Each structure stands twice: as structure tokens, then as C-alpha cells.
Amino acid sequence: MNKEVDVIIVGAGPGGCSAAIGLARRGYDVLLLEKERFPRGKVCGDGISPPALETLDRLGILPPVLEKNPWKIEGLTMSSPNGKAVKAFFSHLKGPYAFGLVMPRREFDSLVLHQARKYSNIEILENWEVKDFIEQNGWVEGVKAQSGSQKEEFLSKFLVGADGAYSVVARKTFSRENKIQQGAFGLRAYFQGVKGLTHQIEIHCGRSILPGYGWVFPTGEDSANVGVGIASRHLKEKNIRNLFQAFVKENPFVKERLLEARMVENSLQGGPIPLGSFFRRRSRKNVLLVGDAAGFTDALSGEGIYFALRSGECAAEAIQSALSSPGGAEKVGRIYEGLWRSALPSREFLFGAFVHRLIVREFFLNRNITRALKKPSMARDLASILCHQKAKMGLLF
Ligand SMILES: Cc1cc2nc3c(=O)[nH]c(=O)nc-3n(C[C@H](O)[C@H](O)[C@H](O)COP(=O)(O)OP(=O)(O)OC[C@H]3O[C@@H](n4cnc5c(N)ncnc54)[C@H](O)[C@@H]3O)c2cc1C
Incomplete structure (x- = not known):
């Protein structure tokens, strides 16, 4: 049995590292347990949004990330089933960051963990x-942990579950009623020799993959992360590999550009995108969940890096508030629930999945893209919605 630390964090992805850095800066002792050895890959679109950059900057991670010269993103191109496409730019967004990045997670997550190693x-x-x-x-x-044949018990005052979509913390320390009910699934591969890439991420809602959608996120001048995603409830009737093939071979905005491209060996991999509801609790007694373990992803885009980083910050703040008031440990859950609800676009958890069900339909997609092509303010709204500065409900009216 080891000595007791203030906080044990399970999982060293963006959520776990953000919480660890937040706590270390406040002077607490943290034990960060990670089942993989870094650098490790993580199935993702690798898109890092403007709001995520702001959080990365606060955590001191942005400078080393920018030093690696990742592909800069100025906005998005979105296409509809009737073959129209609109461009929306981040230049008008509020806040200091009017750009995003695409950086493969193997590299990005190592930089994030490297920052945590400095404490x-x-x-x-x-x-x-x-x-x-x-x-x-x-x-x-x-917690009871294992490394090879070695088993160990570690003690702490608080536990943060940052262990991703299949979280053992959420599974074993929370009740069944509180489990993530809904989600999506994505499949991605890396391609080299892609034609016509720009500084835009691309989201294509072609007829043949609806109600799924496909993406092309450039990682360089002629390399990209290409993938498809779909709500998990459709996985019984739709085979995700078939959707991927349909996207790559049939989508009118993509097929010609990938014709001579080469898929990087063994890079076709899938993963879950957990979507949490507004009502679900992310705390129980002295246990807090962050990132995917808490189901913090955007229902529309599947974005989760920003939510993981931001909820990690909230967990650190909640633990500090709890530890600095007498009997505060009892209140840590309540404090955390309040903090994440005000820090994250929490109302979107209430309506996001509902809006998603409606808008990923041919009628709404065609109508919204056609309107955005005619009205520049609507194209701007699209970028604001993607960056959580405007409500998704706007897409319905
Ligand atoms: C196909 C796909 C595309 C996506 N595209 C994007 C995108 O473009 N942009 C975006 O922002 N988000 C995207 N996401 C979502 C994003 O990947 C996640 O939301 C994000 O990784 C969540 O970070 P996290 O720190 O909560 O979890 P993770 O990044 O999953 O990290 C969890 C860590 O916990 C470790 N762990 C797990 N179990 C244990 C255990 N029992 N003991 C110790 N360690 C453990 C894991 O090894 C891992 O390192 C995508 C997801 C998918 C599946």
C-alpha cells in the first residue's frame, strides 16, 4: 500500500492531463495512472477547435504545440446532399483564437503529457x-491497479475519472441509471497524396452516407485524416466500413481527390464518441468524471478535445474549492456540477442530440447550405455554432 496523495487521476489523455496540471499548479499532489505507454495513438479526427486553443494556452501547452508547426485551420467547408458546398471562416469569432489546428493525436497527446511531466x-x-x-x-x-504481473493499491482523497469512452471509473463507481445512453461511432484513416487540400476542414453530408457524415481534415499539404461518423443507433442497419467506402469512392467532393491517394497502412480504425445528457451527474461523493468518461462531446460535430480540457480545468477548481473549506470534501460534487454547467455550453447537451437527429436529414442540410450560400451571415453562424458561440437550435429555423 502506497502513501495517500491528494488526487488520483485515471487516464493521461487531454482530460486527465488538464486536471493534473490544474491541481499541480494549486499545489496538490497528484498521481496520474495511464494504462498505455506514450506516445500512443487515439482514434480521432485530430481537429483542435479555436476554443480548445484558448484552454491549451491557459495550460501552457499551446506554445509547444505551435512550435511543431501543425496544419492551421481557417474555417470549414460543408457540403449538402444536393451537391452544394459553403465555406465558413473563423475570422469573425469572438475571443483571441480565430483559427484551429489539425494534429495527429499520437503527437498532440504526447505534447500534452509532456507539459504535465514538468510538475x-x-x-x-x-x-x-x-x-x-x-x-x-x-x-x-x-484504486487497485496492475502493470504486467505487478499489482498495487494507491490511496487518495479524491478520484478523477479521465479514462475515456470505456471508463472503468464510470462503470464501477457510478450507478447503472447514470450510464451514457447515447453516442456515435467514427471510423478514420490517414491518407497521403490527397489533392486539393486547403486550410479548411471539410464536412460532407453526401446522400449515400446519410444519416452519417464524412470528413476530410488536412494534416498537411497533401495528407489528411479522412473519416465517417454516425449515431450508434443506426449501426445495426448501416455498416460503418461500407459508409467509409461509400464516402471515399462516391462522394462528389472527395472521390477524385482520393483517386491517387494512398491510405496509410493499418490506419483505418474506429472508436466511440460518447454523448452525455444534461441531466446525467458527473460526480458521486469524492469521484469526478471528465472528458469522454463523462460523456462530454459535442452532439453535432463529435468534438471532444475542448470538452476534455475544459472539464479537467473545472475538476481541478472544484477540488481546490472543496479542500479549502471545512467539510468541503462533501461538497466537491455539487461544486463540480455547477462549474462544468457554467463553463461548458451545457444547454447544448439538453438540445444537441435532439437538434442533431433533425438536422442530419436531407431537407435541413440542403436548406441550410443553400441559405448559407445566399446569406454570408448564415455561413458565419455555422462557424459560430461549431465553436459553441451560437446555439445549434438556430439551424432549425
Ligand atoms: C472517430 C473519432 C473522431 C473524433 N474527432 C474529433 C476531432 O476531430 N476533434 C475533437 O475535438 N474530438 C474528436 N473526437 C473526440 C475525442 O477524441 C475525445 O473526446 C477525446 O479524446 C477525449 O479526451 P479524454 O482525455 O476524455 O479521453 P482519451 O483521449 O480517450 O484518454 C483517455 C486515457 O485514459 C487511458 N485509460 C483508459 N482506461 C484506463 C484505465 N483503466 N487505467 C488507466 N488508464 C486508462 C487511455 O489509455 C487514454 O490514454 C473524435 C472521436 C472519435 C472516436
């Missing part, structure tokens, strides 16, 4: 998988 009060144990929990009257006092 002497964060102990990082890679290749340690958390398997179970030590509980006393419903409070989690520690």
Missing part, C-alpha cells in the same frame, strides 16, 4: 491499468 508534484505511472476501487461507505479511498 514535480505530478507522479505519472504509464503502463498501469486501474482495474478496481477501494470503497468505504460509498466513498472511494483508492
